[in-house]
Amino acid sequence: MSRPPLPPFTEETAIQKVRAAEDGWNTRDPERIALAYSEDSWWRNRSTFVQGREAIIEFLAGKWDRELDYRLIKELWAYTGDVIAVRFAYEYRTAEGQWFRAYGNENWHFDKEGLMTHRHASINDVEIDESDRKFFWDNSGPRPADHPGLSELGL
Template sequence: MSRPPLPPFTEATAIQKVRAAEDAWNTRDPERISLAYSEDSWWRNRSTFVQGRPAIVDFLADKWDRELDYRLIKELWAYTGDVIAVRFAYEYHDAAGQWFRAYGNENWHFDKDGLMTHRHASINDVAIDESERKFFWDASGPRPADHPGLSELGL
């Protein structure tokens, strides 16, 4: 299975890979998202360690059971041949209605087929008032092309 764009990345293909990941995560479909990772992909997400597609699916399903109306924006930070670093922010609310904005960085490593073999994520959550939200689009789909990115939002 191949997931273009493939390494070695250029700036344009790294940006394309980042936006494809953002769009996929905004679907909140764990099965679909897991296909971007190698069968034995290894994650560190905050203090949680996950390995393999089935574990990724379980992790993401649990995540979106807790993080409601999730909306994510990713932005390329750096890249080399088969590595991409991103910064990101996402907004969600919990079951009690408290809104949060999570800020973070991820380092991704890809195999020759464009599947992510490693994902290291460092994330901090900040409680926000609903009036402080900045991510506004239909939560059932990807961020519209005309919605500002992180830099334009000053995040």
């Protein structure tokens, strides 16, 4: 199975890879998202360690059971060969109605087929008021092309 764009990355293909990841995560479909990772992909997500597609699916299903109305924006930070670094922010609310904005950085490593083999994510959550939200688009799909990115939002 191949997941273009493939390494070695150029700036253009790294940006495409980042946007594809953002669009995928905004579906909140764990099975679909897991297909972007190698069978034995290894993650560090905050203080949680996950390995393999089945564990990724389970992790993501639990995440979106807790993080409601999730909307994510990713931005390329750096790339070289088969590695991409991104910064990101996402907004979500809890079942109790408290809104959060999570800020973070990820380092990704890809195999020759374009599947992610390693994902290292450092993330911090900040409580926000609903009136402080910045990510507004239909909750059922990807960020529209005309919605500002992180840099344009000053985040």
